[in-house]
Amino acid sequence: MIPEIHIEDYNYGLEESRIAKYPLPERDASKLLHYKDGKVCEYIFRQLPDLLPENALMVFNDTKVVPARLHFQRETGAHIEIFCLEPVTPPEYNTAFAATSETRWKCVIGNAKKWKEDILHLYNPSADSRVAALELKAELLERDGQTGLVRFFWKDGSPFSRVLEICGTIPIPPYLNRESEAIDSERYQTLYAKYRGSVAAPTAGLHFTENVLERIRAKGIVTAEVCLHVGAGTFLPVKSSLVSEHPMHREPFAVSRTLLEQLLSGGRPLVAVGTTSVRTLESLYYVGVSCLENGVPADVDQWAPYTREYPYSTQEALKAILQYLDRSGKTSLVVGTRIIIVPGFRFRLVDKLITNFHQPESTLILLVSAFVNGDWRTIYNYALAHGFRFLSYGDSSLLESSRA
Numbered sequence: 347m348i349p350e351i352h353i354e355d356y357n358y359g360l361e362e363s364r365i366a367k368y369p370l371p372e373r374d375a376s377k378l379l380h381y382k383d384g385k386v387c388e389y390i391f392r393q394l395p396d397l398l399p400e401n402a403l404m405v406f407n408d409t410k411v412v413p414a415r416l417h418f419q420r421e422t423g424a425h426i427e428i429f430c431l432e433p434v435t436p437p438e439y440n441t442a443f444a445a446t447s448e449t450r451w452k453c454v455i456g457n458a459k460k461w462k463e464d465i466l467h468l469y470n471p472s473a474d475s476r477v478a479a480l481e482l483k484a485e486l487l488e489r490d491g492q493t494g495l496v497r498f499f500w501k502d503g504s505p506f507s508r509v510l511e512i513c514g515t516i517p518i519p520p521y522l523n524r525e526s527e528a529i530d531s532e533r534y535q536t537l538y539a540k541y542r543g544s545v546a547a548p549t550a551g552l553h554f555t556e557n558v559l560e561r562i563r564a565k566g567i568v569t570a571e572v573c574l575h576v577g578a579g580t581f582l583p584v585k586s587s588l589v590s591e592h593p594m595h596r597e598p599f600a601v602s603r604t605l606l607e608q609l610l611s612g613g614r615p616l617v618a619v620g621t622t623s624v625r626t627l628e629s630l631y632y633v634g635v636s637c638l639e640n641g642v643p644a645d646v647d648q649w650a651p652y653t654r655e656y657p658y659s660t661q662e663a664l665k666a667i668l669q670y671l672d673r674s675g676k677t678s679l680v681v682g683t684r685i686i687i688v689p690g691f692r693f694r695l696v697d698k699l700i701t702n703f704h705q706p707e708s709t710l711i712l713l714v715s716a717f718v719n720g721d722w723r724t725i726y727n728y729a730l731a732h733g734f735r736f737l738s739y740g741d742s743s744l745l746e747s748s749r750a
Contacts, residue, residue, distance in 0.1 A: 348652050349690045351589040356711045358726050366739035367522055369533040374555045377734050377741040383748075384721060386728045391553045391742050394700070395561040402698070403614040404562065405605070407548040407622045408571040410539035412443075412507070413514030415526070418466035418484055426466055427456030428484060428496060429517060430510075431545060431577060439543040439575065439598075443507035448499035450487065455494050461486055468513055476512050480504060507542060517545050519738050521705065534738070543575035543598075549738045550620030550701045567617075570608060572626045574599035574683075584707055592709070594648045594684040599626045602678045603671055606630075609695065610664045617698040621713050627695045629683040631656075634663025637670045646683040651691055660694045687713040689720055699745045703729055703736040717747055 370376055374392040389397065398404070414430040433442030435450040442449050455461060468482040481501045488495040500509055515526040516534050536551035537559075563569060577595045584592045609616070609630070618624045629646040636644040638658055667679055686709060699717055703726065704710035715722040725743065728734075734741045 348590050348649050349688055351688055351712070352587050353584040353589055353592075353707045354587060356708075356715065356722075357706045358723070358730070360706055360736060364730070364734075364736045365521060366735035366737060366741075367524060368529065369552065369739045372555075373533075373537075373553050374558050376553050379725065379729055379734065379741070379743040380746075381718060381721075381725050381743065382746040384724065386724060388732060392555070392558055394558060394744065395565055395567075397744055398562065398565070398567055398617060398698075399615050400566045401614050402567045402617050403608055404567050404569050404617040404619065405623050405627060406536075406538055406551060406554075406569065406571050406619045407574055407576075407626065408536075408538050408540040409544040409548060409573050409575050409622075410542045411516060411535055411544045411547050411576075412542050413510050413516050413531075414545045415515045415517040416482075416484070416510075416513055417469040417515075419469040420460065420464060420466060422460075424460040425457060425469060426461050426484075429454040429456070429545065430514075431493070432575075434495060439541075443505060443542055445506045446503045447501075448497060449506050450495060450497045453494060453496045454492055455486075455489075455496075456492075458489070458492055458494070474512075480509055480512060482509060482513055519546065521737060522739075538571070540571075541573050541575075541600075543573075544577075546576040547738065548574075548576060548620040548622045550623075550742065552739070553742050554619075568608065568614065570602075570605045572599060572601050572605065572623055574622045574626045576622055583705070584709060589686075589688060589709075589712065590649075592686075594686045594709070596645060596682045596684050597622075597625075598680070598682045599629070600678050600680045601626065601630065603668065603676075606664055606668055606671075606679070610661060610668070612661075615697045616695055617700065618696045619700045621699075621701055621710050624696050624699060624713065624717075625683060625685055625687065628687065628691075628693060629681075629685050630667065630679075631660055631663045631694045632685070633679065633681055634658070634660075634666045637666035638662065641670070643667065643670060643679060643681045645681055646685045648684040648686050650685065651687075687716050689716045691716045693717065693747060697747055699747070700742060701745065702738065702740050702742055703734060705737065714745065718745055719748055
């Protein structure tokens with residue numbers, strides 16, 4: 347049964363001054379709130395390894411943020427901002443980034459009403475010769491409100507990934523109320539980012555330094571990666587009072603056979619770095635159900651965890667995915683999820699969560715509340731009273747589930 351949740355019950359007073367507009371000079375100098383058994387303690391992030399059990403399995407999201415925000419100009423002088431969401435032709439991220447002359451993407455379009463039928467030229471106020479050589483243009487093929495299907499085409503044979511590096515800017519969150527700056531190219535990216543595709547950073551990972559990672563591994567903690575490409579839906583507020591009316595966007599993810607085997611072997615507390623890792627890991631159960639019932643994996647529906655009872659164990663679900671990989675000769679699972687995690691959700695895999703402090707009335711607050719059995723106000727009241735910095739460039743927390 348879909349829970350009846352009113353989003354206004356997940357509001358709190360967040361003043362503009364509490365939002366971290368820029369990162370601290372050192373990644374691991376952020377504050378770290380530790381929540382366990384209803385109690386809160388305060389540390390510095392570089393102390394994180396001391397708080398983790400030696401036998402843990404720690405999962406990171408190694409997606410990489412792409413400079414997906416492009417600024418174009420009409421011949422009338424009107425400026426049009428185009429924010430690349432996901433590739434359409436070619437449909438896979440890797441092939442779309444490898445395209446050398448044109449590609450089509452679903453995009454959010456700023457100032458969309460002023461873009462008619464004309465082809466746009468990239469705005470190049472500094473007369474950058476590298477930008478000029480590409481002659482990047484954009485054509486609107488379809489429109490759906492503020493989004494649309496855009497065809498990009500360019501010269502010189504550069505792959506689209508290179509085109510974005512030269513012409514695009516990092517899409518920092520709109521709540522920072524500033525333009526992207528040089529510092530964002532480095533700091534709005536995790537140190538371990540590998541696979542291009544996100545338009546928002548998995549921000550829980552922004553605090554990790556090589557020193558912290560080395561100390562985690564030296565302690566005997568096993569580290570692993572998933573890859574979920576974070577979509578622009580992460581910025582979208584819940585506009586309806588009833589959470590059941592809020593649509594979640596599909597996000598593609600990949601999980602290796604090796605990690606599936608590690609999860610199946612059990613015996614290790616599972617630490618998820620970030621809400622995107624949680625959503626990926628907890629989606630695996632429902633992908634496994636699809637393999638059990640239909641023989642093949644399928645995208646996870648937003649409300650799949652709430653609409654029926656499932657007779658299968660987590661072990662059975664994970665085994666079914668591995669059996670599918672064996673039959674198909676694949677080494678990794680690639681699928682999508684729209685899962686929403688709200689109070690009442692049954693966590694089947696994740697024991698501990700590392701995450702930042704999120705916007706009021708957001709789906710991420712709902713996830714945190716679900717993870718700590720509704721005690722999210724204890725955490726947020728403490729953070730507000732003790733000078734913690736909020737949102738993407740803000741401070742961090744280590745939350746322990748009662749199932750840990």
